[in-house]
Amino acid sequence: MRNRRGREHVARAKPNQSITISGVSVAPGQRAVIDLEVAQLYTHTPLSIPIEVINGAKEGPVLLVNAAIHGDELNGVEAVRQLLGRIDESRLKGTVVAVPVVNVFGLIHKSRYLPDRRDLNRCFPGSERGSIAGRLAYQFFNQVVKHCNYVIDLHTGAIHRSNLPQIRANLSNETTSEIAHAFGTPIIIDAVLRDGSLRAIAEEHSIPVITYEGGEALRFDPIPIAAAVEGVMRVMRLLGMLRKTRKKSPITPVIARSTSWVRAEQNGILRSQVTLGDRVDKGQVLAFISDPLGRSEVEVKAPREGIVIGIQTLPLVNEGDAIVHIAFFYAENRLVQETVETYIDEVMEQAGEELVMSSMLG
Ligand SMILES: [Zn+2]
Numbered sequence: 001m002r003n004r005r006g007r008e009h010v011a012r013a014k015p016n017q018s019i020t021i022s023g024v025s026v027a028p029g030q031r032a033v034i035d036l037e038v039a040q041l042y043t044h045t046p047l048s049i050p051i052e053v054i055n056g057a058k059e060g061p062v063l064l065v066n067a068a069i070h071g072d073e074l075n076g077v078e079a080v081r082q083l084l085g086r087i088d089e090s091r092l093k094g095t096v097v098a099v100p101v102v103n104v105f106g107l108i109h110k111s112r113y114l115p116d117r118r119d120l121n122r123c124f125p126g127s128e129r130g131s132i133a134g135r136l137a138y139q140f141f142n143q144v145v146k147h148c149n150y151v152i153d154l155h156t157g158a159i160h161r162s163n164l165p166q167i168r169a170n171l172s173n174e175t176t177s178e179i180a181h182a183f184g185t186p187i188i189i190d191a192v193l194r195d196g197s198l199r200a201i202a203e204e205h206s207i208p209v210i211t212y213e214g215g216e217a218l219r220f221d222p223i224p225i226a227a228a229v230e231g232v233m234r235v236m237r238l239l240g241m242l243r244k245t246r247k248k249s250p251i252t253p254v255i256a257r258s259t260s261w262v263r264a265e266q267n268g269i270l271r272s273q274v275t276l277g278d279r280v281d282k283g284q285v286l287a288f289i290s291d292p293l294g295r296s297e298v299e300v301k302a303p304r305e306g307i308v309i310g311i312q313t314l315p316l317v318n319e320g321d322a323i324v325h326i327a328f329f330y331a332e333n334r335l336v337q338e339t340v341e342t343y344i345d346e347v348m349e350q351a352g353e354e355l356v357m358s359s360m361l362g
Contacts, residue, residue, distance in 0.1 A: 014059040019095050021053050022143040029057035029089050038104070038139050039132060047105070049140065052098045054087050060094025060241050064148035065232055067099070069121050069155070069198060071106015071113070072217040076154025079228035086233065087242075094241045097148055102140055105132070110218060112158070122196035141201065150179060150239065151202055151209040152232055156224065157216050160314035163325075164276040164307075164340070165214035165227040165347070170199065171255065176208040182238035183210060183231035184249045186277075186336070186343040187309060187327055189256050210235075216313060223344065226351030250346050251339045254331050259309065261322035264289055265298055270315045270323060277344060278308045279337040286324045289317060304328060307336050 016028035026032040032055075035048035065083065067076025080100035087096055101107050105114050113119055118133035126137025145151065157163040168191040169180040180188050191211070193200035199209040212231060214224025234249065236242045264270070268289040274280060280302040290297035300323065310325030317323060329336050 013093060016056055016059045016094070019053065019055050019062065019147065021051065021097060021147055024053075026053045026055040026095075028055055030055055031089055036139060036143055038136050049099060049102060049104055051144065052084055054084070054089050054092060054096045054098070056092025056094050056096075056241070057090050058093040060092070061149040061239050062095040062097060062147060063236065063239065063241065064097045064099065064145060064151045065154070066102050066144075066151070066198075067154040068101045068103055068107055069153065070119070070217070071101075071103040071109065071111050072159065073112070073154075073156040074218060075156045075215045075221055075224045076212070076228060077101055077107075078220055079154055079225050079232070082225065082229045083232055086229070091243070092241060094239070096236075096241075097144060099140075099144065103136070105136070112217070121198060122194070124196055124198050124201040141198075145198070145202055145207065146205065148207060150235070151198070151207055152179075152183070152235060153198055153209055153211045154228055155211055155213045156219075156221075157213065157310060159217045160312055161322075162216040162221070162276060162311055162313050163213045163224075164309045165212070165224050165231075165343075166309055167231075167253070168211040168213060169209075170203065173203065173208055176203075176210060179208060179235050179238065180210045181253055182235050183212065184234050184251065184253060184343075185212070185214075185227065185231060186251055186253060186340045187256055187307070188253045189259060189327070222351045223347050227343075227347045230347065230350055251343050254329055254336050254339055256309075256327040257330050259325060259327045260303065261310075262286060262300060262303065262324045262326060264317040264319055264321045264323050265300065266296075267318050268296075270312065270317045272311060272315070272323070274308050274311070274324065276308055276311060277337070277340040279305070279333050280308060280326065281305050300324070302326060305333050307333060307340065 034051040037048040077100045114133040116131045123133040123137040127134040171177040171190040202209045215221035271288045287300040306326040306328045309327045312323040
């Protein structure tokens, strides 16, 4: 059996041990950069996944933080970079394994997929002799994931679709649920485990995984990035890896009972009337779709009262396109909306510097 270094050992804060990832041993209180070679390009140039291991001076759990399993989902890449700058290995209890880009092929091509057109998050546990996605999944799972006790998997919305910061997790697993709540996004979606996903296969190995979603593919969004960094640090405090702060989270996450995409009823130009985090009433107009001259306009209405957690950002739609993602709650929607607003204010305060920088650039 693998030696699981769980939370129960943290209180004693013994000196840490070395950890070996992909054949590289990292001593306590040290950081190391590891290149996990996963394939070669046509030119025989090796292609590898960049990994940074921060092995704390004191004993504690091993936390994997990974991003870009879908190669075009970039907010997590920046969140991991910021996180690396905020962890002090001399004070850390346990180990952080940081993998900013899992799908290195996808990132190079600015694509969600791999060259064999497979979705990496449907290919776990992978196969040593499979096609390229299967091999990458196999190497990442066996060389990295298996050595970790907990996983935070950072994602964004698709191209032209933006998500309100949210956590998706299997809440029937008590530990997973605890981590999901600690991450502290205003909304948690109790999501079934999908075959072939990192979440599903890691749970089979008793490694709890939460999936974070925030912002849009191929963009850096300061708010979802800051929310991801803060969320990971909150989980690290829960796990005893960082010292607890006195400052309490200003919100209590709310679990969505279900979610539903509202689709375009005709082709045309979309004028959205709502934004992420808005509360919408049943029958409220979410968007107008018309031709370019403004004729044959139709209204897109909310089917029920709920909170907007995802939106299409491209104003060009085909009939059937998913344009607004709404979450439904048992809780009072007004309270959920207040929770979202308080949360966004808090994140904007944390993201202050980056927000100023991005507005200067924009
Ligand atoms: Zn994704």
